[in-house]
Amino acid sequence: MSSNSSDQPKLKVGILGATGTVGQRFVVLLASHPYFVLHALCASSRSAGKSYSAATKWKLASPMPSSVADQVVDSCSVTKESRLLECDVVFSGLDASVAGSIEAACAAAGLAVFSNAKNFRMHPNVPLVVPTANAEHLAPLIAAQRAQGAQMWVQELLREAPDGHAADYIDPELFVDGGCIVTNSNCSTTGLVVVLRALQAVFGPATKVHVTTMQAVSGAGYPGLPVLDVFDNVVPLISGEEEKLETEPRKILGTVEGARVADAELLVAAACNRVPVLDGHTLAVSVSFRDSAKVEPEAAMEALRAYVPPPGEEVWARCPSFPHGVGAVRVADEADRPQPRLDRECGKGMTVSVGRVRKCNLFDLKFVALTHNTILGAAGSSILNAEIAVAQGLIKGSK
Numbered sequence: 001m002s003s004n005s006s007d008q009p010k011l012k013v014g015i016l017g018a019t020g021t022v023g024q025r026f027v028v029l030l031a032s033h034p035y036f037v038l039h040a041l042c043a044s045s046r047s048a049g050k051s052y053s054a055a056t057k058w059k060l061a062s063p064m065p066s067s068v069a070d071q072v073v074d075s076c077s078v079t080k081e082s083r084l085l086e087c088d089v090v091f092s093g094l095d096a097s098v099a100g101s102i103e104a105a106c107a108a109a110g111l112a113v114f115s116n117a118k119n120f121r122m123h124p125n126v127p128l129v130v131p132t133a134n135a136e137h138l139a140p141l142i143a144a145q146r147a148q149g150a151q152m153w154v155q156e157l158l159r160e161a162p163d164g165h166a167a168d169y170i171d172p173e174l175f176v177d178g179g180c181i182v183t184n185s186n187c188s189t190t191g192l193v194v195v196l197r198a199l200q201a202v203f204g205p206a207t208k209v210h211v212t213t214m215q216a217v218s219g220a221g222y223p224g225l226p227v228l229d230v231f232d233n234v235v236p237l238i239s240g241e242e243e244k245l246e247t248e249p250r251k252i253l254g255t256v257e258g259a260r261v262a263d264a265e266l267l268v269a270a271a272c273n274r275v276p277v278l279d280g281h282t283l284a285v286s287v288s289f290r291d292s293a294k295v296e297p298e299a300a301m302e303a304l305r306a307y308v309p310p311p312g313e314e315v316w317a318r319c320p321s322f323p324h325g326v327g328a329v330r331v332a333d334e335a336d337r338p339q340p341r342l343d344r345e346c347g348k349g350m351t352v353s354v355g356r357v358r359k360c361n362l363f364d365l366k367f368v369a370l371t372h373n374t375i376l377g378a379a380g381s382s383i384l385n386a387e388i389a390v391a392q393g394l395i396k397g398s399k
């Protein structure tokens with residue numbers, strides 16, 4: 001932890017989907033956070049009213065923090081009585097089938113929502129931010145949302161909620177300006193864009209990427225795939241995944257122009273596979289750049305080692321979840337790395353491990369990248385995004 005974050009006043013936080021795979025990661029990371037204080041744990045009506053330990057099938061190797069075991073799980077509706085309303089920041093690990101309505105309701109209630117769900121990632125005014133790739137998108141797009149007031153999120157709530165059911169998600173008396181939604185990317189996209197951003201800093205714009213993924217089973221949530229489907233096997237389909245991996249990098253590596261992002265001119269072809277690994281998504285990537293002339297493996301590794309993501313050291317010093325000492329990218333020295341079992345915890349799961357950087361016959365360069373899918377690929381990115389927003393004065397404690 002950086003000493004500079006120790007004078008940050010405490011902020012109350014809630015978790016939507018606290019009982020799920022990503023929700024459990026949030027619980028572990030936030031239970032020991034220096035200034036985010038867990039206040040509301042929310043999930044479906046199946047869990048609401050139960051203690052967190054009774055509602056949750058705990059699946060992490062580290063024990064459930066004792067501070068949450070007896071806490072009663074709340075529903076995700078925003079009412080005058082809900083603990084959610086007392087929070088300064090809300091993190092979401094909600095299933096996408098319900099994330100749209102619930103997150104829109106929270107934003108319409110003036111809350112700052114940091115979400116893992118796909119629902120609003122491509123909304124023109126919503127930042128899609130991988131914190132160690134494009135943190136500079138946060139401030140202008142949060143401002144663009146706030147300029148529209150609560151009305152923006154009321155409209156989205158009406159679009160997302162099942163017909164006539166918007167009032168199930170929030171009491172309309174609670175609409176208030178100031179809320180916002182920030183999303184982080186699909187967990188396979190995460191590692192790709194961090195590495196591309198680092199390479200682009202030296203080689204200029206990437207133009208073509210071919211990526212083949214080997215994705216961990218935890219990416220499918222709990223209970224996920226039946227063991228008879230995934231054990232001793234590779235499943236060459238993850239529904240909807242290739243489309244996300246082919247579109248999200250264009251927004252993330254794009255440039256903010258006014259209230260929206262102009263996409264990067266990057267073409268991505270993706271092939272996604274589920275493999276019998278618990279945590280950690282591995283990507284085999286080939287990439288070409290607009291200007292191929294200076295692209296060499298040694299220069300690429302140098303660029304990756306030297307990479308300090310925007311907004312730079314001054315902000316990172318105030319972000320406890322930044323992988324201080326390791327960095328956003330680690331280049332493996334060993335010829336046969338990265339490997340999920342050995343490398344997924346690198347930088348406490350917040351560092352992308354890269355290896356096998358070499359020339360490619362068809363593209364300029366090829367390499368292998370590994371990301372912890374539920375830490376940097378999910379909960380960890382949301383938390384670091386929120387820390388950046390706090391460090392930049394975009395979120396102030398008021399409760």
Ligand SMILES: NC(=O)C1=CN([C@@H]2O[C@H](COP(=O)(O)OP(=O)(O)OC[C@H]3O[C@@H](n4cnc5c(N)ncnc54)[C@H](OP(=O)(O)O)[C@@H]3O)[C@@H](O)[C@H]2O)C=CC1
Binds near residue numbers: 017098116
């Ligand atoms: N797993 C991963 O690696 C990644 C996941 N994501 C995204 O994060 C989100 C969560 O994924 P994951 O944790 O894997 O999913 P899980 O299925 O493990 O958890 C889903 C959570 O949503 C809650 N939920 C489901 N239905 C409702 C409802 N009707 N009302 C309120 N809450 C509800 C569940 O509560 P309950 O226990 O009460 O049913 C549970 O807490 C998804 O949008 C996913 O796409 C993004 C990146 C990576």
Ligand SMILES: N[C@@H](CC(=O)OP(=O)(O)O)C(=O)O
Binds near residue numbers: 215218219241
């Ligand atoms: N689809 C990813 C996880 C995920 O839920 O992604 P998204 O949030 O983009 O739907 C995987 O299975 O590994």
